[in-house]
Ligand SMILES: Cc1cc2nc3c(=O)[nH]c(=O)nc-3n(C[C@H](O)[C@H](O)[C@H](O)COP(=O)(O)OP(=O)(O)OC[C@H]3O[C@@H](n4cnc5c(N)ncnc54)[C@H](O)[C@@H]3O)c2cc1C
C-alpha cells in the first residue's frame with residue numbers, strides 16, 4: 001500500500017505498522033500486516049528471533065531431545081542395552097548451538113528482508129501516540145511514525161527474587177540455563193514451574209547433580225497434580241533431588257561455589273544456581289509513560305490484542321500476559337495482524353465474536369502446552385481445579401495411560417496418566433491432560449476437540465488407530481459412558 005519514506009539514516013520514516021520487538025510474535029505481526037498489503041517496520045534491540053530462538057524454546061528443546069530419546073530407547077526391550085552409556089554432553093551442547101545458529105540472527109533478518117519488512121536495530125520506545133523512537137548502538141536516534149498501528153511485542157524476561165547480594169552470586173536465569181557451554185558439577189534449581197522442570201531434566205541427564213528447591217507442594221503447580229508427581233518421581237529416579245515446601249533465604253558465592261541458605265535452616269552448596277522463578281514484562285524502558293501507561297506493567301488487551309482504551313496500540317505475545325507460549329503468541333499475532341489490516345481498510349464491523357477471525361478466543365478456551373520432561377506432559381484447556389475455581393461444571397474422566405495397547409508397545413513398563421474434562425451440559429470436551437512418554441504428540445487431537453467443541457457423541461466416530469497411544473480416546477469415551485450408567 002504505502003512505500004517506506006527515506007532510508008535508515010533519515011530522521012523520520014513512516015510505515016503503516018510499526019512493531020517493537022522481533023521475537024516470534026513480532027515477526028508474525030509484521031508478516032501478517034505485510035501480507036495484507038500494509039508497510040511494516042520492526043525494531044529489535046537484541047537478536048531478531050527473540051527469546052524463543054536463542055534462550056528459550058529452541059535451545060531448551062535441543063538440549064532435551066537427546067535426553068528424552070535416550071529415556072524412550074531405554075524402555076524398549078532389545079534396544080535398551082545399546083543406550084546404557086552417558087550422553088555425549090559436548091555433542092548435545094554443539095547440537096544446541098546449531099539450533100540457535102550460534103546466537104546469530106542473519107537467517108531471520110534475511111527472511112524479514114525477503115518479505116519486505118524493514119528491520120531497525122536498537123531500543124524502541126513509544127514517544128506519544130503512533131510515534132516510536134529507535135535508539136541505535138552509537139547514540140543515534142530515529143523516529144518511526146505509524147499510520148495505523150504500533151504493536152508492542154517485547155516479550156518477557158526472567159525475574160529474580162529479592163535476595164540480598166544475589167547479583168554477586170551470578171545466578172543462572174533461563175538464559176544461562178539454555179546457553180551454558182559446560183556442565184556444572186552441582187546445579188541447584190529454584191522454582192517448580194516449567195523452566196525448572198525442563199532444565200532440571202536436561203542438566204541432570206547431561207551430568208550435573210541437580211537439586212530442585214520447590215517453594216510449593218510440588219512441580220508444575222499450574223497443571224493437573226499427577227503431572228508434577230510423575231515428573232518429580234522420574235527426576236528422583238534419574239538421580240536428582242526434588243525438595244518441596246522449601247524457600248531460599250540467602251545466597252553467597254565463595255571460592256567458586258554457591259551456598260544457599262534455606263528457610264528450614266539447612267545449607268545447600270552448588271556450583272551454579274538457576275532461578276526459574278517466573279517472568280516480568282519487558283515494558284519498563286518502552287516510553288509507556290508518554291501515553292499514560294505505567295512502565296513495567298503487563299499490557300491488558302481485548303481479544304483483538306488491542307490495548308484497552310487505545311485505537312492504535314496493540315500488545316501481542318508474552319507482553320500481554322494471556323499465555324506465555326510461542327505458539328499462542330503467534331496465534332495472537334495472526335489475529336492482531338488481521339484486525340489491524342481490517343481496521344486500516346475501514347472495515348465497518350470486525351469479526352470479534354467468540355471464535356471470530358479477529359478474536360483470540362483460544363486464549364480463553366484452548367491453550368495447548370507441552371512440557372518436554374521425561375515423562376512429557378501435555379495439556380489443553382483448564383485443569384479440574386481451575387474449572388472448579390471458575391464455577392464451571394465439569395465431569396472428570398481419568399484413565400491410566402499404561403492401560404492402552406499402544407503404550408505397552410511404546411515402552412516397557414509404560415507409566416502415564418490421562419484426564420479428560422467434559423462439560424456435561426453440552427456435552428463437549430473442554431480440557432485434557434496426558435502425562436507419559438510420547439504424550440506431546442497426543443495433544444493436537446485434544447486441542448481440535450476443544451477448539452472445535454466436538455460433541456462427545458461424534459467423537460465415537462473418530463476412531464483411533466490400533467495400536468497407538470491415541471486409543472486412550474476410546475477408553476475416555478467408554479469411561480465417560482460407563483459413568484453415565486451405560
Ligand atoms: C527456557 C524457556 C523455554 C521455553 N520453551 C517454550 C516452548 O518449548 N514452547 C513454547 O511455546 N514456549 C516456550 N517458552 C516461552 C516462549 O519463549 C515465549 O512465550 C516466547 O518467546 C514469546 O515470544 P514473544 O515474541 O512475545 O517474546 P520474545 O521471544 O521475548 O521476543 C521479544 C523480543 O523483543 C525484543 N525487545 C524487547 N524490548 C524491546 C525494545 N524496547 N525495543 C526493541 N526490541 C525489544 C527482545 O530483544 C526480543 O527479541 C519458553 C520460555 C523459556 C524461558
Ligand SMILES: NC(=O)c1ccc[n+]([C@@H]2O[C@H](COP(=O)([O-])OP(=O)(O)OC[C@H]3O[C@@H](n4cnc5c(N)ncnc54)[C@H](O)[C@@H]3O)[C@@H](O)[C@H]2O)c1
Pocket residue numbers: 161190191192193194195196198213214215216221247248276277278279323324325369370371372
Ligand atoms: N515447554 C513449554 O511450553 C515451556 C517451557 C518453558 C517455559 N515456558 C513458559 O515460560 C513461562 C515462564 O516459565 P517459568 O517456569 O519461569 O515460570 P512459572 O511462572 O511457570 O513458574 C515459576 C515458579 O517459580 C515459583 N517461584 C516464584 N518465586 C519464587 C521464589 N522466590 N522462590 C521459589 N520459587 C518461586 C512460582 O511459585 C512458580 O511455580 C511460563 O509461562 C511457561 O509456560 C513454556
